[in-house]
Amino acid sequence: MSEVGAVIDVSNVCWSDEIAPLGERRPRLGRLDLLRDAWRRGRGASAELTLIADESLRRQIPPAERRRLDAMVRAGEIRLAPTADPELLTLARDSGLYVISRDQFVDLRRAHPWIPSAASRFLAWRQGPDGLRFVRSGVREVPEQRKSRAEEQKELIRGSGVDLRRADHARVMEQDWRCVSAACFQAMLWPDRLLLWPDIARRDGSALCPTCGSPLEAKGPRPPVRVVVVSEASTDEEILRFPLATETSVLVGRGSLPHGVNLAAPDLPHPAATGRVSRRHVMLSLSGVHGPGRGGRLAVTELGSSNGTVREPSGAGGRTEALVPGEETVLGPDDALVLAGSVRLRLSGRLHFPGERGLPSSPGSVAATTELAD
Ligand SMILES: [Zn+2]
Structure with a gap:
C-alpha cells in the first residue's frame, strides 16, 4: 500500500494496444477502466488517482465512449487539456505523484529536467497472467539533440491537425507537396514545392494547402x-x-x-x-x-x-x-x-523525413523494461 497518489496519462493508456482489446490500434476508454482497477487492486480502493487526457482523445474514441467521457468530465473525474503532458508533469513534480504513462516525455525534458532523477515514479504496465502489472517505464537521461528533435516533432504536430499515430497522416507528412491553385499566394511564392507543412483534412486525411485550403499535388517522397x-x-x-x-x-x-x-x-x-x-x-x-x-x-x-x-x-x-x-x-x-x-x-x-522512424508510431512506442521494485 502506498499513500502516494498517481496521475494517469489517460490518452496514452487508451491508445495502448497492450491492454485489451489487445492489438487494436485505436484508442479505447475501456482500457482506462482496466488500468484503474489494476492500480486499485495493488494500492487499495481509496488510492488517489488524477486523470488527465488530451482534448483530441474525445474525437478519437468511438461515439458511445465519447458520451461516457463527457459524463466523466462533467463529474470532475477526468480533466481534458489541450495537451495533457505539461500539466501532468507539473502536477507530478509539485505533488510527488507517480506518473502512469508509457511516454518518455522526451519533448518536455528541457522543461522538466527532474524526470530522470525520479525514474522510480514513472510507471508503465504489462499484461500478466492475473491482469495488468505496473513496471518502471524506464525513463532515463537523453542527449540534448534528441530533446530538441522531440520538441520539433511536437512543434510540427501542434495545431496542424496532424496525428502521427495515424498511418494516413504519417503518409501525408512523408510526402513532398505543391499547391497548384492559380489564386494561391503560397503557390506563387513556392511554385514547385511547399515550404510549409501541409494541413490534413479532418474528414478524409488528405493533404490541403495551409494557405488557400485547396487539395495539394503530391511530388513524391519528402527529401530530408x-x-x-x-x-x-x-x-x-x-x-x-x-x-x-x-x-x-x-x-x-x-x-x-x-x-x-x-x-x-x-x-x-x-x-x-x-x-x-x-x-x-x-x-x-x-x-x-x-x-x-x-x-x-x-x-x-x-x-x-x-x-x-x-x-x-x-x-x-x-x-x-x-x-x-x-x-x-x-x-x-x-x-x-x-x-x-x-x-x-x-x-x-x-x-528527417521519410524513413527515419524517430516519429513515434504510438504514444507507447518505447518498451517498458524494468520491473517495479516496491
Ligand atoms: Zn494554396
Missing part, C-alpha cells in the same frame, strides 16, 4: 529536412521556424519573394529587429544530409544587404566573421548567422 530557428538576436526569443529541405535554395529577407521566407510578416513578433533586415538578405541552401544523425551542410550567400551578416561560431572564444557579399560560406554544424545585428538564424536538431 532540417528546421531553421529564427530569433531576436539580443534576447534569443523565437520569431519563427521554417523547414529547409535538401537541394532547395531559400531566400531570407523582408517582404514576399518567390522562394522566400518573410521575416517581417505582419503576424510575427520583434518587428524592430526584422525591420533592419534587407528585402533580399541571404540565400540558404542545405546539402549532404544522408541519413539519421548525418547533419548536412548549411551554405549561406550574403546578397549585399544594407546591414550585413555575420557568422557566429558556437562556444566561447570563437570569433564572429562578417560575410562577403556574393560569396558562398559553408557553416560549421553549430554556427549561427546574425542578420543586420538583430536577427539570429540557426539550425535546430535533426528532423
Whole structure:
C-alpha cells in the first residue's frame, strides 16, 4: 500500500494496444477502466488517482465512449487539456505523484529536467497472467539533440491537425507537396514545392494547402529536412521556424519573394529587429544530409544587404566573421548567422523525413523494461 497518489496519462493508456482489446490500434476508454482497477487492486480502493487526457482523445474514441467521457468530465473525474503532458508533469513534480504513462516525455525534458532523477515514479504496465502489472517505464537521461528533435516533432504536430499515430497522416507528412491553385499566394511564392507543412483534412486525411485550403499535388517522397530557428538576436526569443529541405535554395529577407521566407510578416513578433533586415538578405541552401544523425551542410550567400551578416561560431572564444557579399560560406554544424545585428538564424536538431522512424508510431512506442521494485 502506498499513500502516494498517481496521475494517469489517460490518452496514452487508451491508445495502448497492450491492454485489451489487445492489438487494436485505436484508442479505447475501456482500457482506462482496466488500468484503474489494476492500480486499485495493488494500492487499495481509496488510492488517489488524477486523470488527465488530451482534448483530441474525445474525437478519437468511438461515439458511445465519447458520451461516457463527457459524463466523466462533467463529474470532475477526468480533466481534458489541450495537451495533457505539461500539466501532468507539473502536477507530478509539485505533488510527488507517480506518473502512469508509457511516454518518455522526451519533448518536455528541457522543461522538466527532474524526470530522470525520479525514474522510480514513472510507471508503465504489462499484461500478466492475473491482469495488468505496473513496471518502471524506464525513463532515463537523453542527449540534448534528441530533446530538441522531440520538441520539433511536437512543434510540427501542434495545431496542424496532424496525428502521427495515424498511418494516413504519417503518409501525408512523408510526402513532398505543391499547391497548384492559380489564386494561391503560397503557390506563387513556392511554385514547385511547399515550404510549409501541409494541413490534413479532418474528414478524409488528405493533404490541403495551409494557405488557400485547396487539395495539394503530391511530388513524391519528402527529401530530408532540417528546421531553421529564427530569433531576436539580443534576447534569443523565437520569431519563427521554417523547414529547409535538401537541394532547395531559400531566400531570407523582408517582404514576399518567390522562394522566400518573410521575416517581417505582419503576424510575427520583434518587428524592430526584422525591420533592419534587407528585402533580399541571404540565400540558404542545405546539402549532404544522408541519413539519421548525418547533419548536412548549411551554405549561406550574403546578397549585399544594407546591414550585413555575420557568422557566429558556437562556444566561447570563437570569433564572429562578417560575410562577403556574393560569396558562398559553408557553416560549421553549430554556427549561427546574425542578420543586420538583430536577427539570429540557426539550425535546430535533426528532423528527417521519410524513413527515419524517430516519429513515434504510438504514444507507447518505447518498451517498458524494468520491473517495479516496491
Ligand atoms: Zn494554396
